[in-house]
Amino acid sequence: MSLKHADSLKGKTAIAGIGATEFSKDSGRSELRLAAEAVKAALDDAGIAPSEVDGMVTFTMDNNPEISVARAAGIGDLTFFSRVHYGGGAACGTVAHAAMAVATGIADVVVCYRAFNERSGRRFGSGVLERTPTAEGVELGWNMPYGLLTPASWVAMFAQRYLYTYGATTEAFGHVAIADRAHAANNPNAYFYGKPITMEDHQNSRPIVEPMRLLDCCQETDGGQALVIVSAERAKDLKQKPAVINAAAQGAGRNQEQMSSFYRDDMTGLPEMQVVAKQLWQTSGLTPDDIQTAVLYDHFTPFVLMQLEEFGFCGRGEAPGFVADDNLLMGGKLPTNTHGGQLGEAYLHGMNGIAEAVRQIRGTSVNQVEDVHNVLVTAGTGVPTSGLVLGQA
C-alpha cells in the first residue's frame, strides 16, 4: 500500500466467511459473548473450524482482546494479532491487516471482528466531557470547554462549511438518508425494516447539531460482526463464493486530527479518504466506472457526499446533484449501502457494511445489484480511515 505505486495485494486473499449476531438495542449479553458469537458464525459460514484460525484483528476501540475472543470461540495458537485505531476508520483496515498477514504467510486464517453494546452500554453520542492530558486528550481538549462534545458536532462543523461553499441545502443530506432507509426497508435484519422515509420526514426531524438533524445520524446498536480472511486459493475450495480482496488501504491526511481536523486549508473534503482512494484505484487498476455498488460509511450523511467526490463518482461540489438524481438508489448509477447502511440496518462501526459488500459479490443481498463485479467499501469518515475493493474470483 503506497501512494507512489500499486502494492502487491491484488487478488491474493479473499473474504471467505461473514457472520453476525442479531442487531438490537439491548443485546442482554456481554460484548465478549457477542464477539464470540459473531466469530463462530463467520467461521461456520466459511466452513472453517475454529482450530484453524491463527490470526485475529480488531479495533483499538473494541473492548474484547483477541485472546479473550480466541478462548471463548475455541481458537488455539495465534501467530498474528493486530488492532487498528481511530474508531470506525478501522473497519476496512482490519481486513487490510488480515490480507497482508495472509498474503505474506504470517497467518493462514485471520478473523476480523467488532462487537459492542453501543446502545445499551456506552453510547458514543453521549459526549466527551473529560480527558486525560495525553496527546489525544489534548487534541479533544481544544474543543471541549466550548461545548463541541459529540461526534455529530465535529462532523457538523464540516457539513456547514460544505453547504456554504457549494450553495447546497440540507436536502442533499436527506437524499443520502432516504437511500439508506429505502434499502433498509427491504432488509429483515435492519432495525428500520419496512420503514422508509421521505424528504419531508427528513426535513421535519429534530435538530441534533445544526445543520444536522436526527435523520442524518446513524443508529446506536448492540451487536457483533466478524469476517474470515484466507488466501484466494484456499477460498475457492470453501463453502461460499469468495469475495476477492483486490485492494485494501488505510489513509490519514496531512494535519489530521482524530475527528476535528478543523485547521487544514479546506474543510469541504476528506483528504484521508483521498489517500485511500488513490491506493484503491492504483492497486485494483479500476476506475469509478468499474464499481457496480458501494458501501460508503454513513455515521452521518454529509460525509457520504464528500466520499462520492473523493472517489471520483462525481466532481467537487457535485455530490448534492448526484444524490438528488437518485443515483444512490437501486437502478441509479451507484446503488449505495444496499443493506440500509448504518442509518438503516445497524451501526456496527462499518463492519456490517463489509459483510454487505461480500453478499453483493456472492449475489445474496436483499437488494441485489445485477452483474456485480466490483464493490467499493469504505470505513469511518472524518477520522483516519480505510477502504476495500472486493471482486469476483
Add this chain to the structure above:
Amino acid sequence: MTTVEETDAQAAKAEFLARLKEFEGLHCESGVLALDPVNGPMIRHWAEAMGDTNPVYTDAEFAKTTHFGEIVAPATMLQVWIMRGLHAGQPGGDSPVQRLYDLVVEAGFGSVVATNCEQEYMRPLRLGETVEYDQLIETVSEEKTTGLGTGHFITTLVNIFVRTGEGAEERELVGTHRFRILRYTPHKRKPKQEFKPRPRRVVNRDSKPFWDGVDEEKLLIQRCTECGTLRLPFGPGCNNCASLEWDTVEAGGLGTIYSHVTMHYPKFPAFDMPYAVALIELDEGVRTLSNIVGIPHDEVRIGMRVALEFVQHDADLKLPAFRPVDQEA
C-alpha cells in the same frame, strides 16, 4: 396482590385515623373574651389598609342615614376581633387542639400550611360590642396527598357571640370562622440541580502556554522560529518544516467566522442549550474554535466579522469568545 408489609401499613394507618377521629367535635376553648371591644380606631386602620372607603364604617353622620342607623364594623373584620395578640401563644398545652397537633407531628406530619378559611356573618357588629368565642375541632380528614406532601386536613370552627339580655346571660351568634390547615410530611424534594461546570481545559506541556496566555487575556499563536509558519492549536512541532523550535505572537483579536454549528442534543447541563460553537479564522490566517457571544445562535453566519473577548465562566475557567463587530472592521 398485597404483601404482608402493605397490609400491616394499612392497618396502622386505620388505627391512627381512628385516634384522630376521636378529636372531632371536642371543644378546645369556650367563652374566650375578645381583647378589645369593636372600636373606631381599629376599624379606620383596617379600612384604610384595605382601601375600603365606605363611609358607613367611619362617618357617624353618614351612618345615621343608612339602614344601620350607626357605624358598623366591616363584616370581614370578624377575625380581627378574636385575634389573640401578637405575642400570645396557642391554647394551653393540654387543650384538645394542642394534643391533636402533637399527635400528628409525632406521626411525622411536621409541616403545616393553612389551606382555606370560611366565614359566616349573622349580623354587623357595632361600636362598643365585645365578642367572645368558642373553638372546637370540627373534622380531621383521612390521610391525603397533595402537591405539597402527605398528611391530614384539620378543620377547626370558631363560633363568635355577643352577650345579650338583662344580665348578659344570653349569647347571640354573630359569626362563624372555619379554618382548615394541612399538617403534612413534605414530598422529597428533588436534589437541587447542582452546578455543572463546563468541561475543563486539557492541559499538558504542549497546551499550557496557550492557556497561560488566555489567563492573561491574550490569544497566543504559535510561530515556528525556523520557517515562520503560524499555527493553532498548540503542538510541539511544525508540520511545514518539522522544527521543534517555536515562539508565540499575540493575535490582534479580529477574525471571520469560517464555520459554525448549533448544539441541540444531547442536553449538557453545563451549557445553555441550544448554543453556537464556531470556528474563527483569525486575520493572521490561523483558525481557532470558540463560542460566539452577543447574538442568538440562529444569527451566526459564515463570513461574519468577529472580535475577541474573554469570558470568565467560573472561578477556574476563563475562555476566549468572539462577538460580532461592524462588518467593515
